[in-house]
Amino acid sequence: MKKKKKRMSIKVTLLFIVILLLMFGIYFIMKKINSNEYKLKEKGYSDKEITEICKNNSYIEYALKNNYNDKLTEFINVDGFKIEFLDSYLNYYKEHDNVPIPDIIYLVNNDINYEYSPILIELSKDKYFLKTRIERYINYQKNHSDLNIREIVKRVNSDIDYDFYTNDIESDTSLGFLMIANKHYKLSSSYVPDNLITIESKYAKYYNGQVNATVYEAYKKMYEDAKKEGLTILIQSPYRSYDTQYSIYNGYVARDGKAIADTYSARPGYSEHQTGLAIDFATPTTTGLSNDEFGTTLEFNWLVNHAHEYGFILRYKQSEEYITGYMYESWHYRYVGVDAATTIYNEGLNFEEYFTYYVLKK
Numbered sequence: 001m002k003k004k005k006k007r008m009s010i011k012v013t014l015l016f017i018v019i020l021l022l023m024f025g026i027y028f029i030m031k032k033i034n035s036n037e038y039k040l041k042e043k044g045y046s047d048k049e050i051t052e053i054c055k056n057n058s059y060i061e062y063a064l065k066n067n068y069n070d071k072l073t074e075f076i077n078v079d080g081f082k083i084e085f086l087d088s089y090l091n092y093y094k095e096h097d098n099v100p101i102p103d104i105i106y107l108v109n110n111d112i113n114y115e116y117s118p119i120l121i122e123l124s125k126d127k128y129f130l131k132t133r134i135e136r137y138i139n140y141q142k143n144h145s146d147l148n149i150r151e152i153v154k155r156v157n158s159d160i161d162y163d164f165y166t167n168d169i170e171s172d173t174s175l176g177f178l179m180i181a182n183k184h185y186k187l188s189s190s191y192v193p194d195n196l197i198t199i200e201s202k203y204a205k206y207y208n209g210q211v212n213a214t215v216y217e218a219y220k221k222m223y224e225d226a227k228k229e230g231l232t233i234l235i236q237s238p239y240r241s242y243d244t245q246y247s248i249y250n251g252y253v254a255r256d257g258k259a260i261a262d263t264y265s266a267r268p269g270y271s272e273h274q275t276g277l278a279i280d281f282a283t284p285t286t287t288g289l290s291n292d293e294f295g296t297t298l299e300f301n302w303l304v305n306h307a308h309e310y311g312f313i314l315r316y317k318q319s320e321e322y323i324t325g326y327m328y329e330s331w332h333y334r335y336v337g338v339d340a341a342t343t344i345y346n347e348g349l350n351f352e353e354y355f356t357y358y359v360l361k362k
């Protein structure tokens with residue numbers, strides 16, 4: 001009787017162990033079936049792909065939600081990959097399977113929709129690239145394949161893919177100190193700036209012209225600081241009305257002909273002097289506006305290094321004659337405000353590039 005009881009209890013124990021093992025077994029099988037690895041494998045992913053996908057929950061989520069994709073892990077491993085754009089990458093890939101995957105990611109991330117070419121990628125990586133000008137960059141590059149990408153973007157941002165005076169755009173004078181007047185943007189013949197103020201005699205080289213009041217204050221501060229270093233920066237020519245510019249320009253045309261006059265004088269409506277924001281500087285010893293004279297003064301040297309601190313920029317640089325369409329003018333400065341002038345100075349831009357990239361972009 002005792003033996004029988006003992007045997008019974010062994011049986012019960014064994015049964016219990018078997019049930020327990022079975023439960024564990026079922027538990028592990030269920031766990032495996034429910035695991036992401038198992039499910040991904042079921043979808044068709046290889047062990048190597050599964051390792052990649054399992055690095056990130058959002059990758060797993062995507063892979064489980066969608067059918068097997070043999071490109072998924074290729075995309076995942078490229079710099080800049082964003083899971084939220086994956087559908088767009090894959091759609092792009094479907095239509096352009098010859099485009100390198102890093103380029104697809106770059107174009108989609110930056111929302112650049114234009115016919116693919118390796119040049120497009122190079123262009124779009126330029127600091128001053130603007131999506132709105134893609135077609136112009138591409139066209140300009142086609143005709144100037146000897147130029148590097150930086151130069152292409154610089155030129156198109158400066159609008160010189162258009163011939164001077166062919167792309168007349170009415171200048172937006174509401175931009176205030178950032179308004180532009182050049183051979184692409186013109187001012188209306190009736191435009192007269194607000195806030196003109198008459199220059200005091202001590203600052204005038206020959207006559208007491210007028211200039212924008214804020215520009216005048218900035219100039220006076222600059223004048224005083226230069227004075228402390230023994231330098232005297234005088235104003236030779238500030239604001240000029242449309243009519244004045246009309247007479248000046250036509251006088252030059254009569255003397256030198258239109259083609260030559262255009263290299264050093266602005267047509268009426270295209271002159272920065274009409275904005276009230278430009279000043280031609282002189283010194284007590286200079287006799288006219290010439291680079292041989294003003295460009296060799298200590299005042300000029302000082303302006304090269306300091307004008308931007310007061311909001312002025314050298315507007316017609318020697319190296320940028322092909323951009324501005326004007327010969328170098330060491331004396332012509334334009335007020336754009338300290339922030340813009342500092343950016344222009346630090347980044348080595350011309351005002352056309354600055355205007356297109358920083359003002360129009362907004």
Ligand SMILES: [Zn+2]
Pocket residue numbers: 237273278279280331332333
């Ligand atoms: Zn000038």
